[in-house]
Amino acid sequence: MDSHWLEKRPSDVPLVILDTETTGLYPGLGHRVVEIGAVRLENWREVGKISTLVQPGRKMDPKASSVNGITDANLVGQPTFSEVADDLLALLDGAVLVAHNAEFDAGFLGQELIIHGLKTEGKAHTLANPWLCTLQLARRHFHFGRNNLGHIARHLGVRMGQAHRALSDVYMTAEIFKRMVRSLQQRKLETVNDLLHAQGLPIYSPPPTSLDLPPVVDDALANGRNVRILYLGQNGESNREITPLYPSQHRGVTYLVAYCHQAKDQRTFRLDRIFSAELL
Numbered sequence: 001m002d003s004h005w006l007e008k009r010p011s012d013v014p015l016v017i018l019d020t021e022t023t024g025l026y027p028g029l030g031h032r033v034v035e036i037g038a039v040r041l042e043n044w045r046e047v048g049k050i051s052t053l054v055q056p057g058r059k060m061d062p063k064a065s066s067v068n069g070i071t072d073a074n075l076v077g078q079p080t081f082s083e084v085a086d087d088l089l090a091l092l093d094g095a096v097l098v099a100h101n102a103e104f105d106a107g108f109l110g111q112e113l114i115i116h117g118l119k120t121e122g123k124a125h126t127l128a129n130p131w132l133c134t135l136q137l138a139r140r141h142f143h144f145g146r147n148n149l150g151h152i153a154r155h156l157g158v159r160m161g162q163a164h165r166a167l168s169d170v171y172m173t174a175e176i177f178k179r180m181v182r183s184l185q186q187r188k189l190e191t192v193n194d195l196l197h198a199q200g201l202p203i204y205s206p207p208p209t210s211l212d213l214p215p216v217v218d219d220a221l222a223n224g225r226n227v228r229i230l231y232l233g234q235n236g237e238s239n240r241e242i243t244p245l246y247p248s249q250h251r252g253v254t255y256l257v258a259y260c261h262q263a264k265d266q267r268t269f270r271l272d273r274i275f276s277a278e279l280l
Helices: 003-007 061-066 080-093 100-119 134-141 148-155 166-185 192-198 215-223
Strands: 017-021 035-044 045-053 096-099 130-133 227-233 236-250 252-262 265-270 273-280
Touching: 003 192, 017 061, 017 080, 017 100, 035 100, 035 166, 035 252, 045 080, 045 148, 080 100, 096 100, 096 166, 100 130, 100 134, 100 166, 100 236, 100 273, 130 134, 130 227, 134 148, 134 166, 134 192, 148 166, 166 236, 215 227, 215 236, 215 252
Parallel strands: 017 096, 096 130
Antiparallel strands: 017 035, 035 045, 227 236, 227 273, 236 252, 252 265
């Protein structure tokens, strides 16, 4: 986005309020987005939105399902992230992004765009938009007692929809953000830049990292080849046939996310526990 917009008030720049629901908590361990809700505001007026379930190519984690109510059956026949990416990127273009717990959504959306870029263009996409976080603003500048979205909405008298579904959470977050902005402007925190620093630090989606992969894995990723690996897992050594999907990192450890033909599902393999790899 244009850097001079950072010195304008939120009401004077395009905003996209965004929420994702996911298969689990950690994008670096192969968890994926299963629902996106996003609303674009200009002068606080809605000018566009996206609300869609997303086929993640893997099963839901039961704990995630118990929170967001999304099941594997709900995701059958839904579009993949790559199929909705162009519309989403058009909605986000030139906007400041706003989310409740923005680091979570920024991490997942950034990872999805990296995967999308690798699949479609052979290079990772970077999401350059800055994120404002209503959770961090609540923690640092307000006294709500608890800072989950539903509690803040009740405290402020914001109408609540279905909890932990993306578009419903987006509209709640938008109303909460408007009220926070009015309050913070009275404290001379007026511009987007003021708010980015008021939340602690500016938040951005993590950029792609350069990962040093074994030549066999690089070849398989580039050419869609299957690989037979000898892997040391929790239950000891095993031979697996896998289709590598993409590499990732979590807490400094490099992983290979792949379709495991034995399990008939996506699995995440620590790269340092793959003892041998052979192209098939």
